[in-house]
Amino acid sequence: xxxxxxxxxxxxxxxxxxxxxLGTLLKELVPDWKITVFEKLSKAGEESSNEWNNAGTxxxxxxxxxxxxxxxxxxxxxxxxxxxxxxxxxxxxFWSYLVxxxxxxxPQDFIMPLPHMSLVQGEQNVSFLxxxxxxxxxxxxxxxxxxxxxxxxLMEWIxxxxxxxxxxxxxxxxxxxxxxxxxxxALTRMLFEHLKGQNVDIHYKHNVSNIYxxxxxxxxxxxxxxxxxxxxxxxxxxxxxxxxGGSLHLLQKSGIPEGKHIxxxxxxxxxxxxxxxxVVAQHHAKVYGKAKVGAPPMSVPHLDTRYINNRKTLLFGxxxxxxxxxxxxxxxxxxxxxxxPDNLLTMLAAGVKEMSLTKYLIQQVMLSKEQRMDELxxxxxxxxxxxxxxxxxxxxxxxxxxxEAGGKGTLQFGTEVIxxxxxxxxxxxxxxxxxxxxxxxxxxxxxxxxxxxxxxxxPKLKEMIPSYGLSLMENPELLHEVxxxxxxxxxxxxxxxxxx
Numbered sequence: 001x002x003x004x005x006x007x008x009x010x011x012x013x014x015x016x017x018x019x020x021x022l023g024t025l026l027k028e029l030v031p032d033w034k035i036t037v038f039e040k041l042s043k044a045g046e047e048s049s050n051e052w053n054n055a056g057t058x059x060x061x062x063x064x065x066x067x068x069x070x071x072x073x074x075x076x077x078x079x080x081x082x083x084x085x086x087x088x089x090x091x092x093x094f095w096s097y098l099v100x101x102x103x104x105x106x107p108q109d110f111i112m113p114l115p116h117m118s119l120v121q122g123e124q125n126v127s128f129l130x131x132x133x134x135x136x137x138x139x140x141x142x143x144x145x146x147x148x149x150x151x152x153x154l155m156e157w158i159x160x161x162x163x164x165x166x167x168x169x170x171x172x173x174x175x176x177x178x179x180x181x182x183x184x185x186a187l188t189r190m191l192f193e194h195l196k197g198q199n200v201d202i203h204y205k206h207n208v209s210n211i212y213x214x215x216x217x218x219x220x221x222x223x224x225x226x227x228x229x230x231x232x233x234x235x236x237x238x239x240x241x242x243x244x245g246g247s248l249h250l251l252q253k254s255g256i257p258e259g260k261h262i263x264x265x266x267x268x269x270x271x272x273x274x275x276x277x278x279v280v281a282q283h284h285a286k287v288y289g290k291a292k293v294g295a296p297p298m299s300v301p302h303l304d305t306r307y308i309n310n311r312k313t314l315l316f317g318x319x320x321x322x323x324x325x326x327x328x329x330x331x332x333x334x335x336x337x338x339x340x341p342d343n344l345l346t347m348l349a350a351g352v353k354e355m356s357l358t359k360y361l362i363q364q365v366m367l368s369k370e371q372r373m374d375e376l377x378x379x380x381x382x383x384x385x386x387x388x389x390x391x392x393x394x395x396x397x398x399x400x401x402x403x404e405a406g407g408k409g410t411l412q413f414g415t416e417v418i419x420x421x422x423x424x425x426x427x428x429x430x431x432x433x434x435x436x437x438x439x440x441x442x443x444x445x446x447x448x449x450x451x452x453x454x455x456x457x458x459p460k461l462k463e464m465i466p467s468y469g470l471s472l473m474e475n476p477e478l479l480h481e482v483x484x485x486x487x488x489x490x491x492x493x494x495x496x497x498x499x500x
Contacts, residue, residue, distance in 0.1 A: 008036045008201070011221060011236040013208050013250060014243035015039035016049040017184050017435045018428050020191035022240055022442040024098070027198045028464060029446075029457045036201040036234060037192075038208050038223055040246075040329070045188030047327055048244040049435060051308050053269075053394030055318070058180035059436035060088040062142065063116035063288040066300055068132050076128070076135045085141045086472055087440035090465055093482060094439040095187075096489035097464045103194050107490045110187040112307045115285040116179030117157065119171070119379075125290060126172040133174050140476050145176040160282040161303070164381045178483075179286060180492065181307055184435040206232075211239065211254050219254075219425060238449060241427035245326030245397040248338055251427040256420045263347040263400035264338055264429065265354075265411065266326050267361070269393035271317035272376060276387040279380075280305075280314045287379070303379045316376050318393060320364040328395050343400075349409025350400045357411070396431035415441055423449035439465070 010026060012019040015037055023035055041047070048054060061067040061081035069077045095111070098104045120129045126149060136142040148154060149172035155162045157175055165171075196202055203223075210222040218235045225232065241247045241254075245266060251259040274280050288302040306313045326334035339347055351358075369390065376383050399412040415430040415437065426445050443461070447454060461468045472479040487493040 005233045005235070006036075007218070007235045009033040009237055010035045011219070011234060011239045012037045013221075013239065013241045014047075014246070015041075015044035015188070015192060015202065015204070016047060016242055016244060017045065017188045017191075017438050018242040018442065019240060020044065020049075020188045020195070021094075021438040022242070022445060023195050023200060024103075024191050025094075025439075025442055025446060025464075027195065027200065029453075029460055031198070034201075035195070036236070037195075037203065038206040038221070038234075039202070039204050040207045040226070040243075042204050043189070044192040044202075044204075045185040047329065048394045048396070049184045049188045050394065051183045051185035051306075052391060053328065054184060054435060055302065055304060055315075056181050056183060056306050056308075057116075057286055057302075057304070057436070058088060058111070058182045059434075060085045060116075060179070062145070062176045062179050063118045063174070063286060063302075064300065065118055065120075065129075065132070065288060065290050068136070070128055070131070074131070076132045078132075078135045078139065081136065082139065082141060082473055084437070086467075087437040089141075089467065089472055089479075089482060089486075090443070091436060091439040092486040092490065093465045093467060096486045098191075098194075099489045104190045109310075110183045110190065111490050111492070112181045113177070113492045114179050114181040114305055115157075115175055115177050117173050117175045117285050117287045118289075119158070119161070119173045119287050120290055121169055121171045123170050126170045129172050129174060136174075139473065140479055141473055142176065144178060145174055147174050148172065158283070158285060158287060160279065161287065161379055161381075166381070173287075175285070178492075181286065181305065182436065183308060208243075208250060211241075211250055213255070217424070237424065239425045240445065241425070243327075245330060245334070245395050247427045247429055248326065248397060249334070251418060251429070252338070252340060254420075254425055254427075256418075256425060258418050258420055259427070260342045261346050261402055262418065262429070263343040263350065263409075264326065264335075264397040265350065265400055266323060266335060266395050266397050268321035268323050268325075268328075268395050269318040270321050271315045271319075271391050271393050272372060272388045273391050274314040274316075274387055275389055276384075279387055280312055283314055289379070301375065301379070315391075316379060316388070319367060319372055319375075320361055321392070322361045322365055323395065325395055326397050328392075330395065346400055346402055346409045349407070350411055351409070353409055354411055397429065399430045417441060417445055417448075419445070419448045423451070443468075 061084040067081040071077050099107050133147040137145045205226040207224045208221050214220050219239045220235045223232045241250045248264045284305050286304045291300045304315045324332050324335035399416050402408045403410045415434050419426040
């Protein structure tokens with residue numbers, strides 16, 4: 001058994017969209033830094049970033065109702081929607097830079113224009129959607145959004161959903177054509193192919209089993225080559241833990257104080273995929289509904305056109321599932337081994353607080369295919385059992401931590417970055433909106449971990465992301481320029497051919 005030792009500037013753990021984005025940013029900022037990547041699986045983008053393991057929505061708060069909350073006075077708070085939208089614009093600008101610089105090619109292989117819609121039923125929900133539409137459509141970030149509660153117009157927009165529908169209660173939808181379908185698996189593979197050409201050392205089938213601080217302040221990783229069985233030791237000045245659900249265990253092994261009192265709760269997703277091309281051809285949008293009372297935000301039902309492997313597909317979901325694994329390719333002991341003395345009370349408090357979530361997950365796990373079809377028929381009234389198959393999507397680990405607002409054991413729905421005080425190590429935890437905001441999140445990692453370089457890197461960051469340091473909402477002219485340039489670079493300003 002070998003005990004090979006190497007030293008590098010940056011180590012990225014996990015070959016998903018986050019590591020791919022951070023590695024690409026750093027290579028543009030400091031080309032001479034030596035970067036090494038370790039991935040347990042045989043290729044990039046196979047876990048959370050894989051196209052079958054996430055919804056493929058370019059999350060810009062165009063259709064996701066959980067990003068806009070109705071306040072006690074009846075008004076709609078759109079602050080989170082604005083934040084998510086601006087973050088997605090940052091990703092679009094960076095991807096455009098990569099295409100224009102010929103660092104990646106054929107953007108249609110990872111991003112396609114697709115209308116984003118919100119759909120609700122019932123008088124109260126229609127009233128909320130109307131107020132939401134008024135609040136958003138007055139904002140330049142959401143320019144072009146339309147609202148309709150007329151069945152004839154809805155039949156034009158979503159014929160598959162409206163056909164054979166009993167209109168025994170009010171129904172309404174919003175539609176905006178600037179939405180996107182994003183294949184994050186394809187994008188991840190493109191970025192790693194680019195990094196490979198930039199002399200980044202990418203090691204697949206290598207599992208990081210331990211991480212600890214050395215006496216000289218470096219981080220040392222114990223890495224097992226899963227093919228040869230050899231154990232290697234690698235040291236680096238900076239480490240990014242981007243291993244999806246596997247990040248929590250490695251964060252705990254690092255021993256940094258910032259990683260204490262944090263737990264994780266795994267939730268798996270199940271989608272229904274249409275196997276009938278005639279049905280697929282009748283729908284062209286991402287249509288998000290409203291989560292049922294008591295259901296968590298990540299359970300919002302949606303009917304999505306997707307482009308996977310240059311083929312148009314149709315998915316409905318997600319249905320929640322439960323597995324103690326933190327990764328789709330993880331261990332059945334992941335949950336129990338994540339419970340430590342410092343987070344035990346936090347986890348127990350979450351268990352007491354989240355009884356409704358536990359009940360919801362049990363109900364979801366027990367659903368039969370026919371019960372899932374009944375939920376699908378709320379979207380497609382004439383859906384046939386034989387046209388739909390079940391696909392198990394990825395695992396997501398929801399962060400549990402103590403917060404001032406929520407108290408001990410508060411379940412977090414979002415993306416979290418835990419960074420050591422000295423900026424030498426950072427770990428990504430959490431879930432949606434995740435991949436859509438990867439560039440924004442990785443810029444935060446760079447700012448927090450390399451503050452001494454920010455003045456020097458500023459001009460390059462501005463070249464890659466023209467809105468860097470600015471609010472697009474407060475700069476309408478820049479927003480228009482960004483929308484125009486990104487649409488042109490990414491091929492979103494023209495209608496793409498519909499694949500069969």
